[in-house]
Amino acid sequence: MFNVSSTNQWKRDWGLTGRVFLTWILILLVYIFFIGVINLLFPGHFYLLIGLAFVMAFAQYFFSDKLVLMTTRAKIVEENEYPEFHRMIRKLCTEANLPMPRIAIMPSSVPNAFATGRSPSHAVVAATDSIMRLLTEEELEAVMAHELSHVKNRDILTMTIASFIAMVASIIIHNAFFMNILDGRNNNGAWIIMFIVAIAVWIVSTLLMLLLSRYREFAADRGSAVITRNPRALISALNKISGRMDSVPEKYKQEVAGANAFFIIPALTGKSLMEILSTHPSLERRVAALEKIESEMRGY
Template sequence: MEWKRDWNLTTRVLLTGFLLFILYLVFMTILVIFLPGISIWFIIGLAVAMAGIQYFFSDKLVLWSTHARIVAKDEYPELYASVEKLSHEADLPMPKVAIMQSPVPNAFATGRSPRHAVVACTDSILRLLNKDELEAVLAHELSHVKNRDILTMTMASFVAMIASMIMQSFFFTALFGGNNRDNGAGWILVWIASIVVYAISTLLMLALSRYREFAADRGSALMTRNPQALISALGKISGRMEVVPPEAKAKIEGANAFFIIPALSGNTLMELFSTHPPIEKRIAALERISAEIQEY
């Protein structure tokens, strides 16, 4: 079965992006109406700069935060061979390969484009999964690369970054001078609007993140032609995650959006706002894809 776009999923992604764009226009209109003296372009420029740093240095930032290191081919020849084979299947350049020392079995991909991609695994996932299951996980991560999800999420976070900066009302009041301080009512309204916009944009981004996980699962199934391997891998990883000490998961919790399954320690509010769909829904979607493949 060829790599085929899931138009139902694509429609949801496009709709989420459209809603984020409308939210951006509404928020900019509120700023212009209630704070006519504020330098809108300065705020946008600052957000663009932050998004640029996030986009161009995402691979280095994620590797640094997870303590993952780039490894040579002779250090992990079997892992390299699997990534190389799958990259060829997906018509992608060979990414860098990294290993992360952690008892949490997981994997992630990062990088601003296919030519600057990194695929990383924890050492524990290499011991947990068999060859087919590991290849299914690697194919999932390479699907993120093929779908350019880093670019998608960076663009999606733009509205939230602007709203977040506006929420720092005292900082911006001081920064833009006395005229803005005199417009106290305008600042209060904009501050309230920024909270609402930040909350809505965050929920939309979380929805977009969940959609991209479904898309990556589908990409893995089509790339390996073995969705059952990914189903088995997800079951093993989630089962093992339940017995990993919370402190081990807490160390890498900040990078959960990148992992194939989030490592939730149970000590934060992150469990209330998931970046990933429930395992049960992912498995159900993979079962449907398995039926599709069998028809061909």
Template structure:
């Protein structure tokens, strides 16, 4: 199979952006109707969005203590990434190593030109060559689909609502001259609703992009079974990782190929990843299509 653009992902990215824009306009309309001085919050949120856009990859690498490695350090890893990037029609991304007992991988970067594909040292000991190549192809697919940028920008409205939720007491004091506590409580309630809706929308998009990246991996390698095996191994290994070690990397779960959950069960609606069983079933169906069945 040749690489084809995932119109499902494209349409979901467009639809998510439009729905978030509508939510954003409604949110601003409510604030304006209440006479809320939100200009400073908009400025702060815009600055945060700007920093997130330009420095999100560096923040992810810093927070996960991922080190960019050169070709002479990990020549085989570099060769695999370079080959996969060439098949995908992309420039070779930088390659990072994250020291962690949690076997995992992730991709970050706002564009293919500054993308980074990273793996933990433990995943290279857990997977065989074909499985590792399938995982790397999954991450390359995220770069090809440019879904990281969409999620980063889509999180703007959620970030603004969360900012109001976190600082509503300070905002109440700032607006005390109006003695309009009822309006401020309404703003807080609306902020919660906006945060909830925007979070659900971005998480739904995040789950679909994992399906799209799985499909991209199968296309790039021609071996969906290798990714099934890799996902199963990584997921199974998670049960033997100490909870404190998984807690150390939970902040990067949205980027990982398999989330490292420390024990708190998440509702499926709020999950950043689809269930493993659904991913395996989709890959098996794709494998049957590739074999002509």
């Protein structure tokens, strides 16, 4: 899932790679099925629906950094404002063979970090001011290496492609009534079938996206361990962030809820969301995976 220089890589996690590959096959099958149904029932509307979804995907992909920064109120900072943080990111980028991203600081009592941007050359990595106070230098380095791994793995592109069919289904679900009126033909039965199929496809594609997102987090955790060669630092950081999250007042977590999919740990109380509906794996599973990686690195 992640590859850097030969000095700090080790065997590929074939189990994780296989699960990601299988998820993509299932997403592709949903694509083929849904597009086939649309084209069969409403050949005249096929290109309109695909076009609308393409516009949404285009905006999501090319303006993701601006939208996330605006939503989180994160501010791009220059090197003279945060020289130590810039030096840390530059060192990690050298290890990961990445160009230097823009760096942002997000004012929030929720300790967290995120990455966004459509490609490594248009990336932004950000940290909240509270996480910089909470973590040690090694722990913060491990967290930021995790975020740079998302950049390295081009996860914005990955999730944009994965979400495309869900966008098409969502358009149909929310506009089926008006599409039926605009159709101008006696197609009520076909639109009812299309509405039901769209709901089913939206549910299945959303669950597959959540599954892919969780695998993406495992891959970024692994990437952090590769870059820093210190998985124990990320384990410590994840435990600290999770522990502090439970004590953050609910109103502050609600303020940043829109960016939960981007955060290293969602701003949620530990048991407030079933894992199957989460964008992230459970803390316990992430720690177990990192401990396995640590054993691999030590050769036993």
